Amino acid sequence: MDGIHDLGGQPGYNALGYRRDEPVFKDRWEATVFTMVRASAQAGAYTNIDQFRHAVERIDPKAYLEHGYYGRWLGAVETLFVEAGILTTAEITERATQMGADPNDLIAARPNQIKTQTTGIPAKRNPIDQAPWFQVGDPVQTTETSPLGHTRLPGYARDKRGLITACQGLWPYPDLRAHSHGEPSQYLYTVTFSSRDLGFSEAFELNLDLFEPYLNPIETIQ
Amino acid sequence: MSDQPSPQSLRTEAIETLLIEKKLLTSADVDSVLTTFSEQVGPMNGAKLVARAWVDEGFKARLLEDATTIIAEYGFEGGQVDKLIVKACSESVHHVVVCTLCSCYPWAVLGLPPRWYKDPGYRSRIVREPRKVLTEMGLTLPETTDIKVWDSSAEIRYMVLPLRPAGTEALDETALAELITRDAMIGVAAIETPS
Numbered sequence: 157m158d159g160i161h162d163l164g165g166q167p168g169y170n171a172l173g174y175r176r177d178e179p180v181f182k183d184r185w186e187a188t189v190f191t192m193v194r195a196s197a198q199a200g201a202y203t204n205i206d207q208f209r210h211a212v213e214r215i216d217p218k219a220y221l222e223h224g225y226y227g228r229w230l231g232a233v234e235t236l237f238v239e240a241g242i243l244t245t246a247e248i249t250e251r252a253t254q255m256g257a258d259p260n261d262l263i264a265a266r267p268n269q270i271k272t273q274t275t276g277i278p279a280k281r282n283p284i285d286q287a288p289w290f291q292v293g294d295p296v297q298t299t300e301t302s303p304l305g306h307t308r309l310p311g312y313a314r315d316k317r318g319l320i321t322a323c324q325g326l327w328p329y330p331d332l333r334a335h336s337h338g339e340p341s342q343y344l345y346t347v348t349f350s351s352r353d354l355g356f357s358e359a360f361e362l363n364l365d366l367f368e369p370y371l372n373p374i375e376t377i378q
Numbered sequence: 379m380s381d382q383p384s385p386q387s388l389r390t391e392a393i394e395t396l397l398i399e400k401k402l403l404t405s406a407d408v409d410s411v412l413t414t415f416s417e418q419v420g421p422m423n424g425a426k427l428v429a430r431a432w433v434d435e436g437f438k439a440r441l442l443e444d445a446t447t448i449i450a451e452y453g454f455e456g457g458q459v460d461k462l463i464v465k466a467c468s469e470s471v472h473h474v475v476v477c478t479l480c481s482c483y484p485w486a487v488l489g490l491p492p493r494w495y496k497d498p499g500y501r502s503r504i505v506r507e508p509r510k511v512l513t514e515m516g517l518t519l520p521e522t523t524d525i526k527v528w529d530s531s532a533e534i535r536y537m538v539l540p541l542r543p544a545g546t547e548a549l550d551e552t553a554l555a556e557l558i559t560r561d562a563m564i565g566v567a568a569i570e571t572p573s
Contacts, residue, residue: 170499173494224497249392
């Protein structure tokens, strides 16, 4: 889906905040969030990593930028617990208020506010027991599809020309798995792009692992 | 630990107490996570691989060919690496790793990612102007060195095998491992020659 999480190539975020040393968890609540994510999986609130990633993508965009990594996870895990019917937003807010939280605080979780019954980029074929569509060396054009659901094709690499540099075999397809459509597999390829083909002025090579439905063949003219 | 509880910490505590009441979480679980990821999982695992690759050409070849099998042999915990690919830096090529869509990172070999790796600045810019970003982070590469960026968009995880610094010929594997930093295995730093 289009959203704040799709940060690659976006202008406006200049500060790197780079530090050589820092603790793994800055505060205990960060480790608590980490543990709650594991507990949510054990409780069945999500069943695969793509559902979790999609929950992160659906949190409040301002919170996404301002609450930090574990703040994003907090928003995702609350979303998942509420959508699974294990907790309610009202009981969490009531408890937090009792503990001294301001009722006007921005809450990252937005359960049930973005439709999750859709899909990402549709699969073109079921490749189980069939050969990969592309071979190493094939030029490809990424799709310009911008799906409402979860996808792992970054926006900056949409509708761009690249080259297949490795076939990585069959993997569960995130665009369907994030929406609980089982674990259908698709071929995954490493696709290599020139920065110029991505529209960036600095010269470098960029590699992405992309699923077959994201890719279209380019006819080479001899 | 900060004095004034943040809204995030209060909301976390609220959910935590509700989960404890529903017997879905215990405080001991949190302690266990703190211990595991502070002490047992971390860049020291990746450093062992790099140090061995520096002293053992056969191991280096295997590491570049099939790192997934090697980390299974080492039995590193904290896992969640279905497939690991190691990219070796040379005098002419430098590799750097990112995840622009979330914060995918090879936990089994590097532990949990640093804050800057997960923040918008690095994620947005390293795929747009890597040479400039690396320079800002203190790594100035020669103009003749090509940069290859690996954006971890699927379940494959990437780790960088940094260049062995000059002046370390006399050091053994254990001493070498102590020189190797997390940031060099992400590809945003070089290993310094020990003074």
